[in-house]
Amino acid sequence: MATNSRKKRAAAGVTAHDVARVLGVSQSTISRAFTVSASISRETKARVMEAATALGYQPNIIARSLITRRSNIVAIVMANLVDPFYPVVLDELTQQIQARGRQILLFVPSPPQDVDDILPTLLQYQVDAIVITSATVSSAMARACAARKTPVVLLNRYVPGLEIHAVSCDNVAAGRTVADFLADRGHARPAFVAGLPGASTNLDRQRGFLARLGERGVGPCLQEEGGDYTFEAGFTATRRLLRQREHPDAIFYASDIMAVGGMEALREASLRVPHDVSVIGFDDVPLAAWPSHGLTTVRQPVKDMVAAAIEVVGLDNVPPIMRAPTTRLIRGELVERSSTMDRNGVGAGGRTRAASAAKRATQRRARRKT
Amino acid sequence: MATNSRKKRAAAGVTAHDVARVLGVSQSTISRAFTVSASISRETKARVMEAATALGYQPNIIARSLITRRSNIVAIVMANLVDPFYPVVLDELTQQIQARGRQILLFVPSPPQDVDDILPTLLQYQVDAIVITSATVSSAMARACAARKTPVVLLNRYVPGLEIHAVSCDNVAAGRTVADFLADRGHARPAFVAGLPGASTNLDRQRGFLARLGERGVGPCLQEEGGDYTFEAGFTATRRLLRQREHPDAIFYASDIMAVGGMEALREASLRVPHDVSVIGFDDVPLAAWPSHGLTTVRQPVKDMVAAAIEVVGLDNVPPIMRAPTTRLIRGELVERSSTMDRNGVGAGGRTRAASAAKRATQRRARRKT
DNA sequence: TTGAAAGCGCTACCAG
């Protein structure tokens, strides 16, 4: 009997059986009405839908997932929410994933945890795919995901040799572009301020930058470790950089926020941007465009990167297909603003420190707030 | 027979039955080993756990949720990820929710959608609770959630009369504090730049500010609509504000980012902060503390707000209890930095525009980057 | 404390 187990339910418990009973059809029919690509007559489907809305019926996703082994959920692992670049990425990810009717399970590892720790849990939730931003996983874990047929993609990072999808900005090319940009504009004493050591993004930017600088015969290039991608890191690294006998005439920072921190240190040292030092960042976060910063920077193609990540995990393929791990590098674009200038014809290497000392002192006073 | 349905599974399919068979116990026993507060002997549990790890068994959360009607997931609805205040809130939410062993289902409504549209979907996922930041819901939807016994809390917003939990900074009190702060420091021509019109947060700040200003006999207070909480909004609203015959000697902005935009407009108008105009923001996002901004602002007690939200939805209570809707207002704290100054003894209302015109022109030139 | 049995609400397969 259809009613044999219809106990009184507290609330929210209208099931496919209930709808079926009202309509005098089988429960299977209700299920079919809610399954795209199920064979059901136009008419029956309409009746079911009508009754469903009348009764307030919605299929129980949990029960469905139990059978289909797909939850309609995409997991996002994001290690850092504070750097303004990540909200931009997260925003784009949510838009594109939600546009495909998927939900988002967000995981933010706290310091002691790492990505490997959380993946088993995510897999338990039968997520359709996993997007990992700015972090990586062990090859063992990558294999575990492959075994479960859950596609994983690293966004903004890649690990050569790791059997896993990866999408990233072409950081090597971007580094080279920046080198050319500075060389073309007559800079002679460049510097690079690194972010998180060991991160592929960071290393590639540095590698491309230094290599191209060498090819152009510009240098030597000063280098400074930031440690991470924060304002503070950019600030302190720049201070250290300025202890050199001669200050650089251009500094390329591994991230915009570091560059902003660096500009603060330059101001503190009475060095003007861009007159004394050109500054270039990376990411093109919203605040880079603020007039007060006017930061020349490399724009990460976030939209394209996210689109590529989503494509590569096969979110648009039903049934899902597992493809061989691929690495996709997407070109960034240099955006010129007011933190850089052309030094050609300004006397090869710009003025000496002494030359503009008086001017700078004046400016310094004026800029002080109290 | 236990093996009657053990077809070859592609992967990742070790079930409680498998473990049971290996151990020669019943499947129920396996279940009990993974259920806190289930009666099982110490020894049996240990054996089960050992076998489980050996076989790589993990309980299927989906199947569990189907029965228990709880998914161990908390839903977060966050309308705006771009304003740097929200990443701070999201970060804190994720930390505190994950610390309680819950997962996070994130939903970011895109313009046409609103919160009411998404709630049914979230309910389908049997989430344990829903946290909605800076947005509200219809009373019908609030009732639907109550019917399903899913607790909902509004964070950073409240709706008088709506039967729903709400946690927010005490914006009225904060507005009053700011008014007192400025009055105490001899400001005579205050202004308020609003954010999103109609938002309770925004209105309360304004209300408290104006009321207290009136009580202190300071004013009249100029007012300008921002429209939203962006840099641009702060910038353009301030430009409009400065078209008045006499510029204000203090501006209170509905958010930090607006304040930063406002400072840009002030700079553009050759008005110095804080010499000509004191600037106060709201939120205390990380960049408010950067030396280049040095923004005096009201710090939102994010940690406490999040903790209150989590407590109020009963995330720590097992079994969950539904409590009567409560509104919790938490005091913010005014953080004084370098964007405000004491005008007492500087001539009651500060200098006239003419008085410092020459100085400002100099400074303006110096500050230009190119 | 343990095992057996009955489903949670749904999809998927099999006949008709």
Add this chain to the structure above:
DNA sequence: CTGGTAGCGCTTTCAA
């Protein structure tokens, strides 16, 4: 195209 039936993997009575 539709109705029956058999589970998905687990929790939860109910006896033993």
